[in-house]
Amino acid sequence: MIASFAKTARQEAAVDSFRAAICPTKMTIADLGCSVGPNVLQMASEIIEAIAQASHQLNRRPPEMQVFLNDLPGNDFNTLFSLLPEFYELRETKLQETDQEQVPCFISGVPGSFYVRLFVSKSLHFVYSSNSLHWLSQVPQMQLQDGSEAPLNNKGNVYISHTSPPSVFEAYKKQFKRDFSLFLKCRGEEVVEGGHMVLTFMARRSSDPLAPMDFDGWELLAKALRDMVSLGLTEEEKVDSFNLPWYAPSMEEVKDEITIQGSFAIKKIELFDINWDDNSQEAPRNDHNYNPVAKSTLTMAKASRAVLESMLKSHFGEAIIEKLFERYCFLLEEYYSKYKAEVTNILIVFERK
Amino acid sequence: MIASFAKTARQEAAVDSFRAAICPTKMTIADLGCSVGPNVLQMASEIIEAIAQASHQLNRRPPEMQVFLNDLPGNDFNTLFSLLPEFYELRETKLQETDQEQVPCFISGVPGSFYVRLFVSKSLHFVYSSNSLHWLSQVPQMQLQDGSEAPLNNKGNVYISHTSPPSVFEAYKKQFKRDFSLFLKCRGEEVVEGGHMVLTFMARRSSDPLAPMDFDGWELLAKALRDMVSLGLTEEEKVDSFNLPWYAPSMEEVKDEITIQGSFAIKKIELFDINWDDNSQEAPRNDHNYNPVAKSTLTMAKASRAVLESMLKSHFGEAIIEKLFERYCFLLEEYYSKYKAEVTNILIVFERK
Numbered sequence: 001m002i003a004s005f006a007k008t009a010r011q012e013a014a015v016d017s018f019r020a021a022i023c024p025t026k027m028t029i030a031d032l033g034c035s036v037g038p039n040v041l042q043m044a045s046e047i048i049e050a051i052a053q054a055s056h057q058l059n060r061r062p063p064e065m066q067v068f069l070n071d072l073p074g075n076d077f078n079t080l081f082s083l084l085p086e087f088y089e090l091r092e093t094k095l096q097e098t099d100q101e102q103v104p105c106f107i108s109g110v111p112g113s114f115y116v117r118l119f120v121s122k123s124l125h126f127v128y129s130s131n132s133l134h135w136l137s138q139v140p141q142m143q144l145q146d147g148s149e150a151p152l153n154n155k156g157n158v159y160i161s162h163t164s165p166p167s168v169f170e171a172y173k174k175q176f177k178r179d180f181s182l183f184l185k186c187r188g189e190e191v192v193e194g195g196h197m198v199l200t201f202m203a204r205r206s207s208d209p210l211a212p213m214d215f216d217g218w219e220l221l222a223k224a225l226r227d228m229v230s231l232g233l234t235e236e237e238k239v240d241s242f243n244l245p246w247y248a249p250s251m252e253e254v255k256d257e258i259t260i261q262g263s264f265a266i267k268k269i270e271l272f273d274i275n276w277d278d279n280s281q282e283a284p285r286n287d288h289n290y291n292p293v294a295k296s297t298l299t300m301a302k303a304s305r306a307v308l309e310s311m312l313k314s315h316f317g318e319a320i321i322e323k324l325f326e327r328y329c330f331l332l333e334e335y336y337s338k339y340k341a342e343v344t345n346i347l348i349v350f351e352r353k
Numbered sequence: 354m355i356a357s358f359a360k361t362a363r364q365e366a367a368v369d370s371f372r373a374a375i376c377p378t379k380m381t382i383a384d385l386g387c388s389v390g391p392n393v394l395q396m397a398s399e400i401i402e403a404i405a406q407a408s409h410q411l412n413r414r415p416p417e418m419q420v421f422l423n424d425l426p427g428n429d430f431n432t433l434f435s436l437l438p439e440f441y442e443l444r445e446t447k448l449q450e451t452d453q454e455q456v457p458c459f460i461s462g463v464p465g466s467f468y469v470r471l472f473v474s475k476s477l478h479f480v481y482s483s484n485s486l487h488w489l490s491q492v493p494q495m496q497l498q499d500g501s502e503a504p505l506n507n508k509g510n511v512y513i514s515h516t517s518p519p520s521v522f523e524a525y526k527k528q529f530k531r532d533f534s535l536f537l538k539c540r541g542e543e544v545v546e547g548g549h550m551v552l553t554f555m556a557r558r559s560s561d562p563l564a565p566m567d568f569d570g571w572e573l574l575a576k577a578l579r580d581m582v583s584l585g586l587t588e589e590e591k592v593d594s595f596n597l598p599w600y601a602p603s604m605e606e607v608k609d610e611i612t613i614q615g616s617f618a619i620k621k622i623e624l625f626d627i628n629w630d631d632n633s634q635e636a637p638r639n640d641h642n643y644n645p646v647a648k649s650t651l652t653m654a655k656a657s658r659a660v661l662e663s664m665l666k667s668h669f670g671e672a673i674i675e676k677l678f679e680r681y682c683f684l685l686e687e688y689y690s691k692y693k694a695e696v697t698n699i700l701i702v703f704e705r706k
Contacts (some may be wrong), residue, residue, distance in 0.1 A: 025474075064474060065473075066472075066476075073434045073435055074435070076431065077431055077434060081430060081462075082427070084374065084464055106470070108461040109461060109462040110461040111434035111460075111461075111462070112437070117459070119378045119419075119459055120457070121378075123419075299624070
């Protein structure tokens with residue numbers, strides 16, 4: 001139900017972009033921070049279908065669609081691309097079955113950080129990004145009085161925590177503001193007038209970063225790391241110097257940056273909760289061993305691992321990884337057997353001014 | 354020197370495309386069948402530089418460049434993309450050093466066969482393809498009298514050979530005509546009026562496919578496969594049923610297809626010889642063990658292996674591969690110690706009518 005809420009927002013904004021461009025014969029859309037997996041193509045497909053339907057209702061030919069799938073150069077594009085032949089084939093079959101007019105669609109991969117320009121000026125009609133913008137361009141640094149920068153003083157933690165000094169929150173907030181503003185500036189140059197953008201990413205409900213948090217996963221990761229120290233598998237200093245390039249902003253922080261940057265108007269902004277569990281897959285029938293908590297934790301651990309592994313490897317070395325994730329998974333399971341496995345997300349629908 | 358001949362043709366045609374579009378603010382170029390390796394980015398870079406220079410001479414701002422790198426979905430795009438951060442960085446440094454105006458350039462990967470549409474209509478200013486179009490879309494089939502198709506009867510060979518019946522040549526030629534025509538049709542739809550295309554791929558000097566060939570590599574591969582049969586490592590029937598989806602056309606065959614298809618005008622068409630050896634790397638100084646023949650063979654075997662390996666694996670199984678390439682390499686070395694390691698290529702410069 002919650003996934004369909006974001007889906008509807010994307011579809012509506014895509015159609016609004018199509019109308020704003022006065023039913024163009026070609027449309028370019030981009031998924032920023034797409035990652036890997038069938039969801040990527042599913043999302044693109046839903047948007048294309050919405051536009052096909054809208055053009056049908058307006059008695060126009062559906063536009064040819066250029067779809068750009070972006071992620072960092074280290075993303076596994078090979079795996080993503082290996083799904084394409086089947087994707088194109090399925091589209092073909094479905095079109096023949098439903099006797100619908102073909103919407104030609106051309107997919108390409110764009111390797112690069114979305115904190116720099118990725119596309120030529122005024123070339124995108126519609127941009128969306130799901131579950132990515134909480135990742136910062138770098139680990140925040142503290143600004144010293146002489147203007148130079150120094151590593152965060154965040155002993156035993158990997159993110160803003162109750163035991164972090166206020167300077168840690170300030171540094172994180174500042175990095176988010178800088179990154180998000182840059183993101184908006186770049187997209188502002190790339191998106192055509194009237195083009196839309198839909199972003200969803202993790203956020204927090206309170207302006208106070210130390211209020212009971214929606215997402216406690218990083219506290220548990222820090223705990224797992226400290227446990228590795230106790231086991232003698234890594235050094236305390238290594239844990240102290242590791243911080244995540246991640247930030248969950250409040251709605252106010254997001255709004256402020258959008259207003260200050262000025263390229264986009266906000267059409268909708270909302271917080272919503274999503275379950276870490278994969279709602280699209282139901283419990284297998286007759287499986288008496290089915291344990292929703294374990295499944296939820298597994299989904300969570302898998303999702304985190306995909307993004308975390310390379311960061312952790314390069315800081316702590318490869319040897320620690322298996323043991324660390326085993327411990328992290330255990331802590332997640334223990335925790336989410338008591339608490340709801342929910343996290344807060346923000347959804348923003350923008351229009352290019 | 355020979356590489357620079359094709360390089361100049363690409364640069365001139367790219368500049369002609371830029372002029373034809375009356376110095377656009379954005380230009381889209383595509384490398385079809387790009388494969389992997391630093392050469393890919395080198396070629397793109399040379400084209401961008403030529404356009405930057407031309408726009409400078411015309412007192413225009415250089416256009417923003419969208420570069421599409423295409424190959425089959427099985428191509429190792431991950432490796433190709435891993436070269437991008439360094440590529441962008443180098444460009445940045447070079448620009449700062451030379452005080453040149455920045456030409457923003459955005460690279461993306463397009464997985465798919467170039468025998469179908471890959472891009473939206475009228476979206477490309479300049480297309481180039483180097484060393485790819487001799488690969489057919491499929492292994493040719495023989496047409497039976499009742500209209501149905503059957504595998505080639507090409508006992509002991511993997512391509513047109515002196516012991517092949519005439520039907521084999523006919524089937525290969527027909528498949529090339531069909532594929533090349535489709536290629537031209539697709540590109541005709543994608544390239545803007547006045548846009549250019551530069552293709553280079555392997556060709557033959559004679560209209561007779563059984564005249565002394567420029568490239569004997571496939572005869573040697575067939576021999577290596579027959580040797581595997583002698584060693585009991587594979588069955589004769591397996592070798593008999595294996596044929597390469599590859600064809601080196603004559604200049605007449607190429608010209609005829611371009612004329613019949615009709616989307617493009619030929620601005621230049623030439624045959625030229627290239628050495629399998631890598632001319633860009635000279636013999637290491639003071640290396641008394643340097644053996645130009647062995648090096649040439651190694652380059653050749655490596656180049657063939659990259660494209661051949663997956664085909665051979667899926668037909669003969671993985672177990673045979675090491676032994677087969679060892680034998681193939683030996684035969685190549687033996688052969689090219691007697692003959693020049695040269696192959697004939699065709700270069701065609703097109704303009705979209």
